Amino acid sequence: MRPAIPFRHFGIDGDVSRLGHLMREAWGLIRFVPESPATVLNLACGRADETGALFEALAPVPVGYYLGIDLLPGDIAEASQRWRPSSSETRIDFRTGDASITHRMKQLPGFDLVFIRHQNFWHDGPQWDRLLENALNCLKPGGVLAFTSYFDREHALALASLKMVGAEVLLNMRHAASRPLADAPGKSVDRHLAIVSRSS
């Protein structure tokens, strides 16, 4: 799926393409095949730049429903402009809202994939504890929660939080092609990827 408007910053194209390759590799390693058509929930999605890469990484399984949620109305408006379904079989929805209260969103279906890119545990630990636990509870049986982190320690904290609520770690990998960022030491784009499921 091609973006309907260009990405906001130079370099995003390459970052999301590398993320797509990483996701494909990860699905192979854990033998993840979602139900068809797949349901995908992208939490704290921001501008959801990775939407096209996620669709491609799941192919040939088509995405039937894709929902992105973030607190920032400006980012949600931009994501809605950029990502339009290329088939009438696909519904794409971006909503402004609090992704830590998905347990109160009674209309949500179960999801094959819950995705969180560049999780922000350091911003507010207790809120992210809730967000991650509720994210796990959004999964269908057989579904997975995948998240990326830009810092080593923040990644370890999010993973520990999920383990505390009984998540099973299916994969935890360092992204070898992650692009270093100059704004903070030890920070790089999608530096780590973890995939967890609800324990059986």
Ligand SMILES: C[S@@+](CC[C@H](N)C(=O)[O-])C[C@H]1O[C@@H](n2cnc3c(N)ncnc32)[C@H](O)[C@@H]1O
């Ligand atoms: C580091 S940014 C990552 C954004 C996007 N996933 C990306 O990779 O570009 C963290 C995002 O989390 C969002 N966020 C933080 N707490 C949230 C919450 N409770 N509900 C929804 N979004 C939240 C912020 O608005 C921000 O867009």
